[in-house]
Amino acid sequence: MIREPQHPLRVFSGVQPTGRLHLGNYLGALTKFVALQDQHECVFCVVDLHAITVRQEKSMLAANTREIAAAFLAAGVDPKRAIIFVQSAVPAHAELAWILNCTAKMGWLERMTQFKDKAGKDKERASVGLFTYPVLQAADILAYKTTHVPIGEDQKQHLELSRDIAERFNREYDVPGFFPSPEPLTQGPGARIMSLKDGTIKMSKSDPSDLSRINLDDSPEQITKKIKKATTDPDGLPSTVEGLAGRAGASNLVGIYAALAGCSNAEVLAQFGGQGWGMFKPALAELAVAKLSPVATRFSRYQNDPAELDRVLADGAARAHAISAPILREVRDIVGFWKA
Numbered sequence: 395m396i397r398e399p400q401h402p403l404r405v406f407s408g409v410q411p412t413g414r415l416h417l418g419n420y421l422g423a424l425t426k427f428v429a430l431q432d433q434h435e436c437v438f439c440v441v442d443l444h445a446i447t448v449r450q451e452k453s454m455l456a457a458n459t460r461e462i463a464a465a466f467l468a469a470g471v472d473p474k475r476a477i478i479f480v481q482s483a484v485p486a487h488a489e490l491a492w493i494l495n496c497t498a499k500m501g502w503l504e505r506m507t508q509f510k511d512k513a514g515k516d517k518e519r520a521s522v523g524l525f526t527y528p529v530l531q532a533a534d535i536l537a538y539k540t541t542h543v544p545i546g547e548d549q550k551q552h553l554e555l556s557r558d559i560a561e562r563f564n565r566e567y568d569v570p571g572f573f574p575s576p577e578p579l580t581q582g583p584g585a586r587i588m589s590l591k592d593g594t595i596k597m598s599k600s601d602p603s604d605l606s607r608i609n610l611d612d613s614p615e616q617i618t619k620k621i622k623k624a625t626t627d628p629d630g631l632p633s634t635v636e637g638l639a640g641r642a643g644a645s646n647l648v649g650i651y652a653a654l655a656g657c658s659n660a661e662v663l664a665q666f667g668g669q670g671w672g673m674f675k676p677a678l679a680e681l682a683v684a685k686l687s688p689v690a691t692r693f694s695r696y697q698n699d700p701a702e703l704d705r706v707l708a709d710g711a712a713r714a715h716a717i718s719a720p721i722l723r724e725v726r727d728i729v730g731f732w733k734a
């Protein structure tokens with residue numbers, strides 16, 4: 395990992411509490427969190443301030459927030475090492491977001507593809523929060539002087555913006571190197587898991603078809619059925635990676651196998667090349683069930699223990715506050731706010 399010498403290495407990432415987690419979140423984000431916690435200081439956040447940029451049912455928000463915390467723990471994030479907390483419980487996020495709103499430019503935000511996707515045709519009716527969403531994301535990252543951010547590929551543009559904001563703040567206030575330029579960590583085979591029904595669009599919690607995704611709490615039977623019904627093409631598996639070109643559904647299934655098995659696409663094809671989907675799909679289903687069942691079991695155990703989740707989140711909020719509060723004090727000084 396690249397590191398600017400003046401900043402200790404620190405990892406931060408966030409997941410929104412807006413519905414069930416799926417295989418894309420698991421492979422693109424959660425498994426990376428687990429791998430990073432052994433070597434680095436890690437801060438993992440349930441971003442409820444981001445969630446309310448679109449209308450949330452009050453009765454669901456707290457439940458969804460605990461659900462993401464349960465998923466972090468079920469995936470193997472260890473709260474003794476990593477910090478797990480809820481964004482709205484730590485004041486630095488909203489406070490720094492305001493300050494950075496005054497550094498970011500309208501034109502930068504207008505280019506954000508996620509805003510265009512989420513706002514749809516009726517931009518006028520989108521919340522202002524949805525528009526400045528990426529600035530809040532930059533605040534999350536910079537409030538901890540984060541150096542590395544594990545995310546799926548869909549978040550790369552937001553990360554670029556965080557870097558632009560950090561650099562502009564440092565220049566504007568003449569504090570070179572005050573905020574680091576955070577690096578995205580998107581490498582690895584799970585960075586872009588696609589819909590099981592259409593290999594050209596990403597697996598997403600907002601897809602109306604449940605057959606398009608594998609949810610973290612799906613039963614082995616559901617997982618097997620969804621893989622069996624996944625869209626492929628009439629050809630079988632090619633023997634080389636080049637043979638996957640232009641075959642979105644096939645690439646996706648091979649990529650999922652590789653990500654779950656922790657190997658490359660080429661290695662998957664060395665094993666399965668030349669076989670038909672009737673052979674490969676059951677093997678993939680068996681692997682997915684073997685990897686995901688223990689996660690699903692732990693997930694439901696944590697979900698049935700809200701008191702334990704609340705203990706983890708309260709401890710995490712205190713630790714996150716202890717890191718971000720002094721950084722915010724520095725920011726207030728840099729900006730020139732009054733202090734007694």
Ligand code: AMP
Pocket residue numbers: 408409410418419420421422423544545546547548549584585586587588596597598
């Ligand atoms: P979200 O649920 O949109 O808050 O995303 C949480 C994390 O999962 C982010 O790091 C996303 O980049 C990642 N992610 C979401 N969907 C996918 C996908 N289909 N493939 C890989 N990573 C994903």
Ligand code: TRP
Pocket residue numbers: 406407408409410441444530531534535543544545549552
């Ligand atoms: N925008 C991210 C997503 O939708 C979630 C997020 C919010 C995040 N703040 C973050 C990710 C900070 C990484 C770092 O997936």
